Amino acid sequence: MTNPTSTSAGPLAGRREWTALTVLMLPLLLVSMDVSVLYFAIPSISADLEPSGTQQLWIFDIYAFVLAGLLMTMGSLGDRIGHRRLLVIGAAAFGAASLVAAYANSAETLIAARAVLGIGGATLMPSTMALLRTMFTDPGQRAKAIGLWSGVMTAGIALGSVMSGVLVEHFWWGSVFLVNLPAMALLLLLGPLLLPESRNPSPGRFDWLSVPLSMAAVLPVIYGLKEIPSEGWNVLYVLSITVGLLFAALFVHRQRTTASAMIDPALFRNRGFAPSVALNLVSAFGILGSAYFTTQYLQSVLGKSALESALWALLPSVPIGAAAPIATALVQKGVNRAYVVTAGFAISACGFALLALAGTDSMWLVLVSCAVLAVGGVTVMSQIMDLAMGTAPVERAGTASSLMETGAEFGGALGMAVLGSIGTAVYRHDIPSSAPDVAHETLGGALAVADQVPGLATVAREAFTHGMQGAAIAGAVLLAGAAVLAAVTLRGVEVREPVKEPEPDKVPA
Structure with a gap:
């Protein structure tokens, strides 16, 4: 079987490029953290701004909605006007919106600022990957850089909730937005000096x-x-x-x-790109689908505070840092990429299998299962992102990156919907019909009225745990199927550097 490493190597990146990568990681970390940064700030915001129930939902969700909706647009726009230029524009918008959000004096202002943050985030995410593709033309170095990108992206979501808890405990809620300002200022200062410009020389009309x-x-x-x-x-x-x-x-x-x-169909003619988009979606399905249960388990089943739960949830992220580098090293030493991705899905499936064994007092088992799930997920994401970006032409790197990230957004939402629905169905089946109606809706609702019904709290926690077990079994089966799919679709796929077409005015006579 052919080893899926590149058959052509570009020039090696030096200190300038690796320094630039460090600068790029800062906005990426903050964009991913902003998905979860309001977890602990919402109560303080509610007390200060007194938003309605609908406004509170929009304060929390508008960022992710705008981010997901504009990823493809911004990826394509960056290919046309230049990714460095778009990155600088996005950083300025992100910083300004962060400042407005920090000192918002009404719910409407905060919602508008969060929407602008989503627009800025949609410019930053595909631009960072597209510039990474431009800076690291050597396949081995690019794989390492993408591994770091994947690890930072995953860690940011976990860090966001913890950071918000610490800041809100010691400062006011607006401080969770002010953290963005130094990183964006550094990007605005160093980006134009360190980052190369990258655009499609013949993009056509928008x-x-x-x-x-x-x-x-x-x-x-x-x-x-x-x-x-x-x-x-x-x-x-x-x-x-x-x-x-x-x-x-x-x-x-x-x-x-x-x-x-906007999305060139030719991208999908590169063997390996379409499977990468699909497999990235499935990997996000598993990671975020499991998070729907584990966060509630720590708080509502084990009875830990929100900040305690977030701190405990950091433990599974510790081994994530080693997952992508190890996977990259295996591929570079000759292990077929299809085997590595298949192993990643198999590891994630094992994580779900461990989660299916959890009882109502199994904190360490749940944390270990989360760690196994995350390690498998990052292994998959780092390798298929490298495969997708390696097969995509440099001039369409923004579009390719935005498709991968949009797929991940869909996968995460789908994972929470499907696995959450399975868990909810089992939970409602286990709750006695004599329990109050609110107890049939959620575990939180049951605990709120537990004083009125003897033994309801215990029954509800057991019902939620049974629901989590059922969802975990479904997740394990799905990811095991994804492992087989990866082995079949990625077999023999190589990362071959696409030949860049010459610009019209440089075609030899």
Whole structure:
């Protein structure tokens, strides 16, 4: 079987490029942290700004919605105007919005600032990966850099909640946004000096119609999938997903028929790119689908405070730092990439299998299962991201990166919806029919009225744990299937550097 390493090597990156990578990691870390940075700040915000229930939901969710909806647009825009330029614009917007959010005096202002933060985040994420692709042309160095990118991205989500808990405990809630300012200032200062410009020399006209089509495809689906775990399969959410899928079909048709597509269909003709997008989605499904249960388990089943739960949840992130470098080293030493990705999915499936063994007093087993899940997930994500970016042309690196990240957003939302629905169904089946209605909805609802019904708290915790076990079994089966899929679809796939087409004015006579 052919070893899937590159058959052509570019020039080696030096100290300048590795220093630039460090600068790029700062905004990436902060963008990923902002997904979870409000976990502990919401109570303080509610007491200070007194938002309505709907406004509170939008304060929390608007960032992720805008980020997911604009990833493809910003990836394509960066290919056209230059990723360094877009990164600097995004950093300025992110910093300004952070300042406004920190000192917001109304819920409306905070929602608007969070929306601008989402726009800035959508420019930063694909731009960092596209610039990484430009700076590291040697396949071995690029694989190491992408491994670091994957680890920082995953760690940021875990760090965000802990950082918000510590800051809110010692300062006011706006401090969770002010942390962004030094990193963005450093990026604005050093980015133009250290980062090369990267753009498509012949991008064609920008397809403005694809922008609303892409958002209409992404946002309704993400919204429906995010609401289903807590609210159930309400017809409104099913309709939202259906509408999004219809617009997705229109978006795909537009990309296949227009002369200057936002997403070039040629990307999917590179063997390995389409499987990478799909496998990245499944990996995110497993990681975020499991997080839906483990965070509630630590707080509601074990009875730990929110900050205690976040601190304990940091432990599984410790081995993540070694996962991507080890996977990269194995591939560079000749182990077939398909085997490494397959092993990553198998490890994640084992993590779900361990989670299925947890009882109502199994903190260490749950933490170990989270660590195993995360190690397998980062192993997969680092290798398939390297595969996708290695097969994509440099001039379309932003588009390729945005597709991978959009797939991860879909996968995470789908994981929480599917596994959350399985767990909720088992939970409601186990709750006695005589219990109050609120106890049938969520574990938190049951604990709120536990004083009224003797023994309800114990029954509810056991019911939630049974639901988590059922979801874990489903997750293990899915990831085991993904391991087989990876072995089949990635077999013999090599990362060959695409030949860059010459610019029209440089074609030899």
